[in-house]
Amino acid sequence: MNNFAHRLCVAPMMDWTDRHCRYFLRLVSARSRLYTEMITTGALMFGNVPRHLDFDPAEHPMGLQLGGSDPQALAHCARLGEAWGYDEINLNVGCPSERVQTGSFGACLMADPVLVAECVRAIRDAIGLPVTVKHRIGIDAIEEYGFVRDFVGTVAEAGATAFLVHARNAILKGLSPKENREVPPLKYDYVHRLKRDFPNVTIVINGGIASHEVIAEELQHVDGVMLGRAGYHNPYLLAEAEAYAFGEPAHRRTRAEIVHALVPYVEAQLSQGVSLRAIARHVLGLYHGASGARAWRRILSDASQLDRGDPEVFLLALREVEPVAVPDTA
Numbered sequence: 001m002n003n004f005a006h007r008l009c010v011a012p013m014m015d016w017t018d019r020h021c022r023y024f025l026r027l028v029s030a031r032s033r034l035y036t037e038m039i040t041t042g043a044l045m046f047g048n049v050p051r052h053l054d055f056d057p058a059e060h061p062m063g064l065q066l067g068g069s070d071p072q073a074l075a076h077c078a079r080l081g082e083a084w085g086y087d088e089i090n091l092n093v094g095c096p097s098e099r100v101q102t103g104s105f106g107a108c109l110m111a112d113p114v115l116v117a118e119c120v121r122a123i124r125d126a127i128g129l130p131v132t133v134k135h136r137i138g139i140d141a142i143e144e145y146g147f148v149r150d151f152v153g154t155v156a157e158a159g160a161t162a163f164l165v166h167a168r169n170a171i172l173k174g175l176s177p178k179e180n181r182e183v184p185p186l187k188y189d190y191v192h193r194l195k196r197d198f199p200n201v202t203i204v205i206n207g208g209i210a211s212h213e214v215i216a217e218e219l220q221h222v223d224g225v226m227l228g229r230a231g232y233h234n235p236y237l238l239a240e241a242e243a244y245a246f247g248e249p250a251h252r253r254t255r256a257e258i259v260h261a262l263v264p265y266v267e268a269q270l271s272q273g274v275s276l277r278a279i280a281r282h283v284l285g286l287y288h289g290a291s292g293a294r295a296w297r298r299i300l301s302d303a304s305q306l307d308r309g310d311p312e313v314f315l316l317a318l319r320e321v322e323p324v325a326v327p328d329t330a
Helices: 019-028 041-046 049-053 071-084 098-102 106-111 113-126 145-157 188-197 212-218 229-233 236-245 255-271 276-280 293-300 303-308 312-321
Strands: 008-010 062-067 088-093 131-139 162-170 202-206 224-227
Touching (some): 008 236, 041 071, 062 071, 106 113, 212 224
Parallel strands (some): 088 131
């Protein structure tokens, strides 16, 4: 085992893992590694850099995921990420959407490991942060293990230190991004073989991991697990997983403590013009599987409550779910 830096990770997810989501997830889990949504090089080179890169210091440890295929553009954006204080630069070689393919990046780059290696090398030469790659195990009809083995070997030689492996093929034509997360079969054994073939490289498994049984089992084979939608819809799974993932007891906030810790952040964000909806939408799963989950979601989805823009709505919902967790100040 190399280290625990990537022992428990939350996948970068477009439209989901924004800064408000990450702040909330950090309250849930102190040690999980978080990632930004994929940010394209074009967005950083020609767009509003602070809007894309600003984050709260509490979110550390955190990786910036970049999308692109031009080595120099990626190097420029990686320097921005380093200056902004990120802990890692991650290159997206896993997104299968046709929009991303049009830009010649994402999963289609797996067909050109030499170019990916050039991109990694350019980033490595530009910054002092670790450079990692998120990718699939294959593309389209390429099913053999040798394809992903050779990809990892080529890119690791260029200096990538960790590979976050979604254990499915990416079907570049004919499947939507959602279908690409569900239809191609999972091949965890391919990821296990990568760890055996590259013992000195950090290998993290991603895809379909949604229970403590699977997390614990996979940690026997690889350096870390990465949760995607399961970690978003059931975030307390992360808090519970910390108890065994890192091999030592971890202080775990209760759900009520998480809510109380979130309210000051919400107040600060509302004062800066952020809408209550932008934060509340990420918190709906906090009581997933627990008593009161339906009432929690109902209150935090109530348009009349959200339109008031009052951070007290979180305490109102908490009082409904756990009355003793909110002292009566009357």
